[in-house]
Amino acid sequence: LRTKYIKAVAEAADEAALEELRVQAVGKKGEVSLKMRELGKMTPEQRQVAGPALNALKDEINSALAAKKSALADAALDERLRTEWLDVTLPGRGRRQGTIHPVSQVTEEVTAIFADMGFAVAEGPQIESDWYNFDALNIPPEHPARQEHDTFFMHRAEGDNRPPHVLRTHTSPVQIRHMQTHGAPCRVIAPGRVYRMDMDQTHTPMFHQVEGLAIDKDISMANLKWVLEEFCRAFFEVDKVELRFRASHFPFTEPSAEVDLRCSWKDGTLKVGEGDDWMEILGSGMVHPKVLEAAGVDPAQWQGFAFGLGIDRIAMLKYGIPDLRAFFDSDLRWLRHYGFAS
Numbered sequence: 001l002r003t004k005y006i007k008a009v010a011e012a013a014d015e016a017a018l019e020e021l022r023v024q025a026v027g028k029k030g031e032v033s034l035k036m037r038e039l040g041k042m043t044p045e046q047r048q049v050a051g052p053a054l055n056a057l058k059d060e061i062n063s064a065l066a067a068k069k070s071a072l073a074d075a076a077l078d079e080r081l082r083t084e085w086l087d088v089t090l091p092g093r094g095r096r097q098g099t100i101h102p103v104s105q106v107t108e109e110v111t112a113i114f115a116d117m118g119f120a121v122a123e124g125p126q127i128e129s130d131w132y133n134f135d136a137l138n139i140p141p142e143h144p145a146r147q148e149h150d151t152f153f154m155h156r157a158e159g160d161n162r163p164p165h166v167l168r169t170h171t172s173p174v175q176i177r178h179m180q181t182h183g184a185p186c187r188v189i190a191p192g193r194v195y196r197m198d199m200d201q202t203h204t205p206m207f208h209q210v211e212g213l214a215i216d217k218d219i220s221m222a223n224l225k226w227v228l229e230e231f232c233r234a235f236f237e238v239d240k241v242e243l244r245f246r247a248s249h250f251p252f253t254e255p256s257a258e259v260d261l262r263c264s265w266k267d268g269t270l271k272v273g274e275g276d277d278w279m280e281i282l283g284s285g286m287v288h289p290k291v292l293e294a295a296g297v298d299p300a301q302w303q304g305f306a307f308g309l310g311i312d313r314i315a316m317l318k319y320g321i322p323d324l325r326a327f328f329d330s331d332l333r334w335l336r337h338y339g340f341a342s
C-alpha cells in the first residue's frame with residue numbers, strides 16, 4: 001500500500017489528481033482508513049503492531065500529498081513567470097485626446113473677430129415659435145418664403161390648436177428677440193444651430209449660422225460692406241479679399257444682397273482672394289422697417305444692417321474641406337486627417 005501511494009503521489013500531474021489520491025487512500029472510505037477500521041477485529045497483539053504502522057502510513061501519505069501539492073504550486077508559478085512576462089522597455093501607448101470640433105472652433109474665431117469690432121453675443125432658442133421665425137421677420141403665413149425654408153415643424157398633440165413651433169430655419173429670429181429686450185442702438189452677433197430639410201454636398205439638415213445686427217441712427221450698406229470685408233480679412237488671414245454683393249431678396253431686409261467670396265480650388269486646396277470661383281457665404285441687407293416695428297423699435301428713428309453668415313461654409317473654405325456632410329459624421333479618421341483630432 002505504501003509503495004503504491006507514495007509512487008502515485010510522486011507521479012500526480014495536478015491538484016485534481018492529488019485530491020483523488022487523497023480520497024482513495026486516507027479519505028473516509030479510503031484504503032488506509034478501511035484497514036484502520038479492521039483494527040477492531042484484531043487481537044491486541046496484532047493491533048499493537050498494525051495500529052502504529054497504519055498511523056505512520058497515514059501520516060506519511062498525508063505529508064507526501066502536502067509536499068507534492070506545494071511542489072505543483074511552485075511549478076505553476078514558475079510557468080506563469082516564464083510565460084506572463086512584461087516587456088517594460090516597450091514604448092507606451094499614447095492616449096488620444098479629444099479636441100474642439102472645427103465648427104465650434106470656427107464659431108469661437110468668428111465671435112472673437114466680431115468682438116474686436118464691438119459686437120456682443122446674443123442667443124435664442126433652437127425650437128422657435130412660428131412668429132419669431134417667420135411673422136416678425138415680415139414672412140406672413142402665406143408668404144412663399146415659408147416653403148423655401150424647408151422647415152421642420154414640431155408635432156402638436158391632437159386637439160392642440162396652438163400655432164406650431166419650428167426648428168428655427170435661420171438665426172434671424174434672434175434679431176427680434178434681442179431688439180425686444182435691449183432696444184436700439186445695438187450691435188450683436190448671434191451664432192447658433194439652424195435646421196432645414198436639405199442634404200447634399202454643401203447642405204446638411206442641421207447647420208450653423210452667425211447672425212449680425214447693427215442698429216443705430218445712420219448705419220448704411222457701406223458700413224455693412226466694411227464690416228464684412230474686415231471680418232473676411234481677419235478670418236481667412238489674408239490681406240486682400242474680394243466680396244461680390246449680388247442683389248437679392250429677403251423679406252426681412254430691403255435692399256438685400258447675397259455675398260460671395262472670391263476663391264480658387266487648386267489640387268484640392270483652397271485659396272481665398274484669388275481665382276475664378278465664388279462661394280456664397282452669407283445673406284444680408286438693411287433691416288426692413290416692418291422688422292424693426294415687430295421688435296418694438298421705431299423705424300422713423302433707427303435703421304441698420306443685418307446679415308446671416310454660414311459658419312459651416314466658411315469652415316469648409318478655411319480648411320479646404322469639399323464635403324460639408326463629413327463635418328457631422330464623427331469619423332475619427334476624417335477628423336484626424338484634417339488635423340481636428342489627435
Ligand code: PHE
Nearest residue numbers: 170172283284285306307308
Ligand atoms: N436669414 C437669412 C438666411 O438664413 C440670411 C439673412 C440674415 C439675410 C440677415 C439677410 C439678413 O438665409
